[in-house]
Amino acid sequence: MSPRSTGCFRFTQLGDLPAYQFEAWQSQPHLVHAIFTRHGGVSRPPYATLNLSRAVGDDPSAVEHNHARIYQALDISRSQTVQCHLMHSSVVHVVTVQAAEPRLAPADGLVTAQPGVMLSMRFADCVPILLHDPQRRAVGLVHAGWRGTLQNVAAAAVRAMTENLGCAARDITALIGPSIGPCCYEVGTEVIQSFTTALPEMASSLLRRDGPRVYLDLWRANRQQLLAAGVGQVYNMELCTACRRDLFFSHRGDGGRTGRFGIVIGYRIGR
Ligand SMILES: [Zn+2]
Numbered sequence: 001m002s003p004r005s006t007g008c009f010r011f012t013q014l015g016d017l018p019a020y021q022f023e024a025w026q027s028q029p030h031l032v033h034a035i036f037t038r039h040g041g042v043s044r045p046p047y048a049t050l051n052l053s054r055a056v057g058d059d060p061s062a063v064e065h066n067h068a069r070i071y072q073a074l075d076i077s078r079s080q081t082v083q084c085h086l087m088h089s090s091v092v093h094v095v096t097v098q099a100a101e102p103r104l105a106p107a108d109g110l111v112t113a114q115p116g117v118m119l120s121m122r123f124a125d126c127v128p129i130l131l132h133d134p135q136r137r138a139v140g141l142v143h144a145g146w147r148g149t150l151q152n153v154a155a156a157a158v159r160a161m162t163e164n165l166g167c168a169a170r171d172i173t174a175l176i177g178p179s180i181g182p183c184c185y186e187v188g189t190e191v192i193q194s195f196t197t198a199l200p201e202m203a204s205s206l207l208r209r210d211g212p213r214v215y216l217d218l219w220r221a222n223r224q225q226l227l228a229a230g231v232g233q234v235y236n237m238e239l240c241t242a243c244r245r246d247l248f249f250s251h252r253g254d255g256g257r258t259g260r261f262g263i264v265i266g267y268r269i270g271r
Contacts, residue, residue, distance in 0.1 A: 009035075009175075009237050015073035016040055017050070022175055022235065028134060032074055032118060033265040035128070035177050035237075037247045040073075041066040043259060051249070051259025052122045058259060070262055074118070081118045081264070082110060086126075086143045090151035092160040095119070108148050109157035111140035113165040115269045122260035124249035125185075125241050127218050128177035129154050129226070130265050133167040139265045140172075146191050149221050150198050155229040162230075169230030177263060178248050181240030182208060182217035185252070191216060 005011045008023045017040035025031055041050030042065045047058040052070070054063050071078055082095050084104040092109030095117050104110070110119040111131070119141040121128065127149070131140030140157045142148075154174070161167040187207075192214055196203045202224060208215045219236050226234045242253035249258045 006237055006239060008235055015069075015075075017069060017073040019073070020178075020237065020239075022130075024173075025132065028132075030115070030137075030268040030270045031132065031134075031139075031265075032076065032268055033130060033132075033139075034070070034074060034263070035130075036070060036262045036264075038249050038259060038261055039247075041069060046254060046257045047259035050261060052262040053260035056259060057257070070264065074264060076118050076264075076266075076268075080116055080266070081120045082112075083120050084110060086121065088143075088145050088147035090148060090153040090156040092140075092142075092153070092156045094160055094164045108143040108153045109140065109160065111138065111157055111160045111165060112266070113138040113167075115267045118264050118266035120262060120264045122262050123177070123179065123241075124251040124258055124260050125180040125253075127179040127222050128263050129157070129222060130175040130177060130263065131157060131161065131231075132173050132265070133161060133165075133171045134173075135171045136161075136165055136167045137267050138165045138167050139267065141263060141265055144218065144222055146187070146194075146216060146218065149218055149225070150194055152225050154222050154225045158226065158229040158231055170232040172231045173233045173235070174226045174231050176219055176222055176234065176236040178237055178239040178241050178244070178261075179218065180242050180250065180252055181219060181238070182215050183240055184242035185216050185218060186213050187216045188214075 020035040095112040126145035129142035241250040
């Protein structure tokens with residue numbers, strides 16, 4: 001592993017676990033956030049080592065152990081953490097009650113302004129988007145694969161923050177986390193036709209031809225959708241999971257059998 005800080009993102013150590021953090025958010029009072037890697041856990045290959053998914057065939061006790069490690073690293077409790085099954089949609093939940101039901105109905109976006117609630121999702125190629133409005137102390141987390149991107153799940157999450165949490169879109173900063181990049185995300189006819197039909201004005205800038213191959217740029221698509229939704233600032237880590245399998249799980253890069261790395265964001269209850 002040869003991790004490095006990248007742009008405004010710092011490679012750091014949270015307790016025993018390596019993780020990335022956004023520099024500007026590190027000093028934000030009470031804000032908790034972390035982009036974990038595949039390292040620091042106890043799972044064995046092909047889930048080595050910090051796999052957080054219970055649905056990929058890994059030993060359940062290893063996954064539980066890994067979850068306990070991230071809670072400890074962030075000094076949060078399991079009961080604060082909110083998760084949902086991901087389904088490649090534009091469904092967004094507004095979480096209003098602290099730890100009412102840690103596992104929500106399926107969705108691909110979670111937003112909250114409730115202190116003490118820690119939003120959590122797992123990734124291996126799909127695009128993670130972290131959202132933060134320091135004015136309202138509101139946060140969001142989005143899972144955008146190609147289907148979610150087509151449905152503009154990023155804008156749906158921003159809308160959930162403006163309509164339900166009183167946020168102004170311009171106050172929101174968005175981070176695009178580690179995910180499969182335009183360098184590696186080769187797509188087939190179904191995806192090409194879907195994007196050309198649904199986003200005719202954007203498709204040519206999102207699809208790159210290289211001989212017989214076509215590559216999709218989900219980073220650019222989500223960045224444009226976030227900016228169109230009025231978000232004030234968008235930062236992209238530009239870390240490709242398929243290029244950096246030494247750091248992250250990659251569904252495509254690892255041939256389908258692999259783990260999921262975790263992202264957490266939320267506010268501690270302030271004093
Ligand atoms: Zn790549």
